[in-house]
Amino acid sequence: MEKHDGFMKALKCRECGREYPLTATHVCEYDFGPLEVAYDYDRIKKSLTRAAIESRPKTMWRYRELLPVAKDPTVGVQVGYTPLIKADRLAKRLGIRELWIKNDAVNYPTLSFKDRVVSVALSRARELGFETVACASTGNLANSVAANAASVGLKSYVFIPSDLEQGKILNSLVYGANVIAIKGHYDEVNRLCAEIAGKFGWAFVNVNMRPYYAEGSKSMAYEIAEQLGWRLPQHTIIPMASGSLLTKIHKGYQEFVKLGLVNESEVHVHGAQATGCSPISTAQKAGLDFFKPVKPDTIAKSLAIGTPADGFYALKVMRETAGASEDVTDDEIRDAIKLLAETEGIFAETAGGVTVGVAKKLIASGKIARDSSAVICVTGNGLKTLDAVQGHCGKPREIKPSLREFEALLSQEEKVGV
């Protein structure tokens, strides 16, 4: 291995195992299988010990040997190490012995887990000499690319479907990104973005940079294991859009076992989707190893991917870990958002509602045992999807500026038991 590649060895096809140089490329030229970063674990083992990790700053980069950059990161160096909250009040409501929330709703700088993958993709893009970065997104990814690119002076192009809500567009425009709205059906927009990625010499974070980008998700697994006191959780409930996050969290757990950083233990990885876009959970529940594409129709826009690129691999991971999958309706998503907010003081975006709602179902059905321990991954902040809960949380009660009126209101509420 050459020194300038850090701890990476090559890009490797997940289908046929053929190896490729560590450039900006993402599919195998032979079978079009996705490429993944392969590491030199023997070297990593010598460098990455618990003591070494604990001595480093509390960011996702404390595990840098396991992240695909050749040198020190240059973008998003403060990302990650979000809180892992012991959620006793929610545990009681869901009827499980021990419950934790991994809270990426407060990730830096754009309040979603996407900052993890983007900081890796952009750091690697700079190493490879790119000056322009791009993505196609309906929300969180666009915000993160725009913000992280701005923070280091990279030029950014963000492609969005033209019918996206104003608030989401503003969250990218404010950083000075070039925001391009594409008219047309989702399929057409998707194909155009793939074409643009192939034609222009840009780092398209989730296309030609995808092998690096996707690896950033593993840091969520490392943090969970460390924050639990160097052990793996029995159950992890993860939202699924493309399915990539689920496969990478599992990979992260496996790597920690391989490196001897945690003991091997029984781990179940569960996937959560919205009923209005549930190709992976539907296939999992039917016992299939493939999914059928769907047209998304759900308030959980950040999970609305009808043809998930890593769906096949997510199904495989759930099968191998005896994990389960469920999906929840829009109403169940809203209820779960409120439940999490009221019990733990965490306001999650719709994807968080999906994960909490699915955890509730899996515990109720016995697929997650009541006497076990589980971690729920919350991947984005509720302030980003205010529209989804608007009109569903009640209204403030109005009074005149009079103490008597306030006391009257209180005594009336006490009577009706509010």
Add this chain to the structure above:
Amino acid sequence: MAKAPTIKKTKAKAKAAPTTGLSPNRQRLWLMYPPKLIKEPLIWKLGHKFNVVTNIRQASVTDEIGVVCLELDGKRDDVQAAVEWLEKTGVNVEPVEMSAIAG
């Protein structure tokens, strides 16, 4: 995705992998056939109707779904027309990247 393990792929000779991009008019696509189209020789028809070169790289066919990984090469308008015809016929067409639009 239905990169089904049932298909035994022919291993090409291992050699240094190319790192260059595609020719501008070449598209790499996943085709997903619904059950009613599984018996139709659509790629043969495609090759006769449009001036495009078809190159199958992977395929998996079950009773439930047919999945073909196809490379299409030709003039941009011909490739576009071929894709539109496939969609009109009822085939789901996605770039190999699939979820190029993320959340």
